[in-house]
Amino acid sequence: MVFKWSEAYSVDNTVIDKHHRHLFDLFNKFNDALSSDNNESIVHDILLEIKDYTVYHFSYEEEAMKTSRCPDYEMHKQNHDDFIIEVDNLISNNDTHQCLEKGAKTYKLLLVWLQNHILQVDQHYKPYFKN
Numbered sequence: 051m052v053f054k055w056s057e058a059y060s061v062d063n064t065v066i067d068k069h070h071r072h073l074f075d076l077f078n079k080f081n082d083a084l085s086s087d088n089n090e091s092i093v094h095d096i097l098l099e100i101k102d103y104t105v106y107h108f109s110y111e112e113e114a115m116k117t118s119r120c121p122d123y124e125m126h127k128q129n130h131d132d133f134i135i136e137v138d139n140l141i142s143n144n145d146t147h148q149c150l151e152k153g154a155k156t157y158k159l160l161l162v163w164l165q166n167h168i169l170q171v172d173q174h175y176k177p178y179f180k181n
């Protein structure tokens with residue numbers, strides 16, 4: 051399952067759309083590693099990369115929401131924090147191993163979360179910092 055960007059994901063903000071596209075590129079990289087490399091250390095490294103970039107993106111988005119006084123900030127931030135906990139759990143050594151065993155299922159869980167978040171939750175702030 052390879053992610054393909056479409057305008058439906060756009061939040062009409064150039065920087066944030068760029069972040070989201072990059073996140074999906076990382077997820078595609080993760081999927082490739084799960085299906086071809088089958089190497090625990092590569093999968094672990096990509097999960098770290100996903101976590102680092104996600105933390106960076108969430109922080110940027112949360113700051114923009116605060117500056118623009120978007121409603122639902124607390125709920126949105128909680129949503130972000132929950133995702134980071136999920137990725138942190140996968141990064142722990144045992145779960146990286148299980149991640150390989152579960153392969154596509156883990157990838158699908160993360161990807162579906164991200165797609166739903168961008169298609170639903172992120173769309174709420176669209177009118178507040180459109181550019």
Ligand code: FEO
Nearest residue numbers: 108111130167172
């Ligand atoms: Fe783009 Fe709320 O993450």
